[in-house]
Amino acid sequence: MANQLCIVLDFGGQYNQLIARRVRECGVYCEIKRYDTPLSEIRALNPAGIIFTGGPNSVYDSASPHIDPAYFDLGIPTLGICYGCQLMAYTLGGTVESCEKSEYGKIEITHGEGSLLFAGVPAVSTVWMSHTDFVSRLPEGFRVTAHSDDCPCAAFENPERKLYAVQFHPEVTHSQYGKEILHHFLYVVCGFKGDWMMSDFIENTVQKLRQQIGDKKVVLGLSGGVDSSVAAALLSKAVGRQLTCVFVDQGLMRKDEGDFVEQTFTKLFDMNFVRVNAQKHFLEKLRGVTDPEQKRKIIGTEFYNVFWDRIRREGADGFFAQGTIYPDRIESGRGNKAGQGSTDVIKTHHNMVGIPEDITFAGIIEPLADLFKDEVRRVGEKLGIPRELVWRQPFPGPGLGVRIVGEITEEKIKILQDADAVFRDEIARSGLESSLSQFFAVLPDVHTVGVMGDHRTYDHLIAIRAVTTDDFMTADWARIPFDVLARISNRLCNEVAHVNRVVYDITSKPPGTVEWE
Numbered sequence: 286m287a288n289q290l291c292i293v294l295d296f297g298g299q300y301n302q303l304i305a306r307r308v309r310e311c312g313v314y315c316e317i318k319r320y321d322t323p324l325s326e327i328r329a330l331n332p333a334g335i336i337f338t339g340g341p342n343s344v345y346d347s348a349s350p351h352i353d354p355a356y357f358d359l360g361i362p363t364l365g366i367c368y369g370c371q372l373m374a375y376t377l378g379g380t381v382e383s384c385e386k387s388e389y390g391k392i393e394i395t396h397g398e399g400s401l402l403f404a405g406v407p408a409v410s411t412v413w414m415s416h417t418d419f420v421s422r423l424p425e426g427f428r429v430t431a432h433s434d435d436c437p438c439a440a441f442e443n444p445e446r447k448l449y450a451v452q453f454h455p456e457v458t459h460s461q462y463g464k465e466i467l468h469h470f471l472y473v474v475c476g477f478k479g480d481w482m483m484s485d486f487i488e489n490t491v492q493k494l495r496q497q498i499g500d501k502k503v504v505l506g507l508s509g510g511v512d513s514s515v516a517a518a519l520l521s522k523a524v525g526r527q528l529t530c531v532f533v534d535q536g537l538m539r540k541d542e543g544d545f546v547e548q549t550f551t552k553l554f555d556m557n558f559v560r561v562n563a564q565k566h567f568l569e570k571l572r573g574v575t576d577p578e579q580k581r582k583i584i585g586t587e588f589y590n591v592f593w594d595r596i597r598r599e600g601a602d603g604f605f606a607q608g609t610i611y612p613d614r615i616e617s618g619r620g621n622k623a624g625q626g627s628t629d630v631i632k633t634h635h636n637m638v639g640i641p642e643d644i645t646f647a648g649i650i651e652p653l654a655d656l657f658k659d660e661v662r663r664v665g666e667k668l669g670i671p672r673e674l675v676w677r678q679p680f681p682g683p684g685l686g687v688r689i690v691g692e693i694t695e696e697k698i699k700i701l702q703d704a705d706a707v708f709r710d711e712i713a714r715s716g717l718e719s720s721l722s723q724f725f726a727v728l729p730d731v732h733t734v735g736v737m738g739d740h741r742t743y744d745h746l747i748a749i750r751a752v753t754t755d756d757f758m759t760a761d762w763a764r765i766p767f768d769v770l771a772r773i774s775n776r777l778c779n780e781v782a783h784v785n786r787v788v789y790d791i792t793s794k795p796p797g798t799v800e801w802e
């Protein structure tokens with residue numbers, strides 16, 4: 286049974302994915318479509334509700350995305366948010382004007398009686414606003430349902446036509462009752478039944494995978510990251526030993542991580558697990574190389590070569606599976622084509638650029654292609670993947686290769702792995718783990734003078750890096766308490782051979798990047 290569908294029609298707003306995630310958190314399946322999706326296509330998808338996202342500043346700008354007025358004759362319950370709210374008013378004959386004063390941040394609104402959207406919400410509540418235009422006159426048949434000091438039409442509606450609009454952002458957590466308002470729109474206005482549940486997703490996907498795969502084989506490149514791990518577990522549940530997971534250990538993972546991945550997938554799941562121990566091969570290829578870009582290139586190319594050589598040996602006579610997730614393939618309303626044709630592009634963070642020409646598969650399987658990251662994690666937990674893997678922090682494809690400045694040697698990898706393990710252990714003990722987006726140790730390849738007992742030392746400096754961020758485009762260095770830093774420094778110098786000094790990286794991004802190389 287297909288799920289009921291809600292469409293988030295994307296007008297280029299920054300919160301498009303957040304809206305879709307909130308809808309799914311309400312138990313409603315939701316997909317993001319570009320604003321210029323043909324009406325015939327929208328009708329064919331038969332959505333039970335549509336949400337217009339925010340977008341550029343002004344509906345009067347001809348370059349701004351608009352909507353065919355015939356849309357409103359489709360009779361689909363619609364909620365316009367921010368720009369989407371102004372667009373609804375403008376397209377139906379209302380007036381939009383520039384605010385004398387932009388409203389930005391937490392704003393108080395007051396709502397009147399009788400709106401389904403605000404049922405049970407206190408008359409005065411805080412919402413998140415971010416706009417420079419506002420609706421000054423409503424189209425015929427609409428009524429105002431909420432206002433703020435500077436925004437006379439903070440919410441309005443035409444319940445007969447099931448058209449609703451809010452100038453604020455209910456999807457943002459700063460909107461006190463945002464979740465309730467979305468819930469009312471979905472359940473009361475649109476009549477969704479709430480049939481999007483991860484346990485159903487697993488059962489349905491397993492059935493679909495069995496049908497699709499039949500008695501053929503499937504190969505999957507397992508990196509030990511969240512997405513490929515969950516894809517592997519799902520495929521294992523569906524087809525067991527018809528699945529072969531190929532895990533290339535390039536020797537640049539964190540301490541004992543290769544063994545942990547192997548144990549997890551051989552002990553907990555039914556599949557053929559192939560570990561390619563290519564540590565020596567990578568070290569040889571990287572010998573004498575110090576330039577960061579060159580190192581990345583070599584690691585990427587060798588990963589590709591080693592992986593596909595192994596697939597050739599395993600026999601590529603079935604399907605190829607990969608852990609593509611929904612955000613990898615969303616096309617934004619701004620016309621960003623990233624993710625288009627994702628079925629023939631292997632994710633770059635797996636460091637593979639495509640399938641070699643001499644290898645032909647029966648097809649590509651992407652079992653997580655409709656899920657957001659938090660949903661992938663929920664599926665992973667339900668499938669019994671250990672927490673360490675499901676909640677793993679991001680780890681770059683080139684691994685520790687981008688955290689060892691200068692030439693990569695076996696000795697340096699060992700020092701960095703040991704230091705990183707101590708650092709992570711101390712962060713976990715201090716209870717700081719969930720407040721940090723990413724944290725790791727770096728080996729800057731700098732020797733400094735120190736003293737240990739009566740001896741002078743001349744040994745490695747370790748840098749530690751910890752950041753907080755929402756999207757990794759910008760990041761702030763984490764304010765780890767001094768006493769925790771003191772313990773980390775002590776432990777690193779005492780427990781890790783060849784470390785005699787520790788520095789904490791207090792650079793934000795920009796101007797720094799998260800990784801050192």
Ligand code: XMP
Pocket residue numbers: 633634635679680681682683723757794797798799800801
């Ligand atoms: P930067 O260093 O660019 O990192 O600020 C932002 C985020 O991306 C991760 N990162 C990578 N991930 N392949 C990946 O899959 C890479 O080559 C790569 N380089 C950086 C980094 O760990 C951080 O989370």
